[in-house]
Amino acid sequence: MLDYVVIGGAQAGLAMAYHLKQLKKEFVVIDGEKEIGASWLNRWDSLKLFTPTEYNHLPGLKFNAAKGHYPTKVEVANYFKLYVEKFNIPVQLNTLVTSVRKTKEGFFITHKDGEIEARNVVVATGPFHIPYTPPCHTKISEKTLQMHSNYYKGVHQLQEGDALVVGGGDSGYQILNEISKDKTRTVYFSGDTTVRSLPQHFLGKTLWWWFTIVxxxxxxxxxxxxxxxxSSTQPVIGTDVKEILSRENVISVGRTKDALNEEIFFETEKKDTIKNIVWATGYRPNFKWIEGLELDENSYPKNYRGVSNIDGLYFIGLPWMFTRGSATLGGVSKDASYLANVIANKN
Known part of the structure; x- marks a missing residue:
């Protein structure tokens, strides 16, 4: 029986693994993907971090890039792989967990090929579990290409004709920006047009420098x-919302209400020329595979700074687990350090 099993091999799981190494615990990090960094590599091709290099360090190893550089998804994945190698972190890939069950001695972690026993479990699966698409997507003609932003890689995936981007967060606006650079294509936008846009640099300093100061x-x-x-609407960072919405080929249509075959119904009008839809409509959490877990009103595990209602079960990398930075690459280290202290004092 292992001391710990860490479920999830991205930034949260690796930060926790570093501290478990320092505490000399016997553990393994398990992940359902085929390689470290896959959660980043699976995103769209042009994706870059919103945070510059100096705010992206995991404990014990600096992100090796120039100050002020905004890393690509490939650079993040390579950093994770280097991290695993440097600290000799035991990782078991292609291990998709289907259930976690509490026992008298600890936990049974069931995956597609068997079971692992551990006295404690740290869940580091992040906040992005089930891509959410509004129910009306099932009413749309099969001739219309639809995809969630989770599966969007680039403009090359789209067919000829008008496009629709639904969702006014960072992902929605980044994808809208990319697709609408092709001036020959009309791109409709269904999302919040009043959202604030913050530049990545202000008065000679990065936005994250100012965030740290305040x-x-x-x-x-x-x-x-x-x-x-x-409780406030989160700003879009590093994307000029006003400039994108001012483009001649970008048309805002308000909230998407319904659909029927080729017709898409919006708040004030309907369109029947849309051939491509990218749903940047977020994700829903899924923790139903953990038996006996108590969830809050947003379907996230009830916890205090990662310590759950089940003895020996911990969480890390959840949005707002303790602070705004809890789910970020640079912010997860503080939560990992706190949990390491809890674990050290427990034993």
């Missing part, structure tokens, strides 16, 4: 200001 990423979700930040 403590934007460090406020606890239990504090008054943390609650205000958490």
């Amino acid at each position: 403590g934007f990423l460090s406020y606890s979700k239990y504090s008054w200001i943390g609650k205000r930040i958490n």
Whole structure:
């Protein structure tokens, strides 16, 4: 029986693995993908981090790139692979977990090829589990190409004709920006057009430098200001929203309400020329595979800074687990350090 099993081999799982190494625990990191960094490599081709190099370090190893550089998804994946190699982290890939069950001695972690026993489990599967697409997508003609942003790689996937991007977050606006650079294609946008847009640089400093100075990423979700930040609409970072929406071939159509074959119905009009739809409509969490887990109103595990209601079961990398930065590459280290202290004091 292992001391710990860490489920998830991206930034949260690796940060936790580093501390378990320091504590000399017997553990393994398991991941359902075929390679380390796959969660990043599977995203669209032009994806870059919003945060520059100096804010992307995991514990014990700096991100090896120039200060002010915004890493690509491939550079992030390579950093993870180097991290595993440098600290000799035991990783078991192609191990998709189907259930976690508490026992008297610890936990049974069931995966597609068998079971692993451990006294403790750290769930580091992140916040992005099930791609969400509005129900009306099933009413749309098969002639219309549809994909969730989770599967979008680039403009080369699209067929000729008009396109629709649904979703006004960072992903939606980045994809809208990329698709609408082709001026011969009309691109309809269904999302929040009033969202704030923040530049990556301001008064000679990076946005993240200012965030650090004012403590934007460090406020606890239990504090008054943390609650205000958490409840407000999050700004789009590093993408000029106003410029994109001002393009002649970009047309805002309001909320997507319904569909029937080729016709897509919006708040004030309908369109029947759309040949491509990218749904940048987010994800839904899925923790149903953990028996006896208590969930909050947003379907995330109830916990305090990663310590759950089940003895020996921990979480890391959840959005707003403790601060705004809890689910970010640079912010997860603080939560990993806290959990390491909890584990050290427990034993």
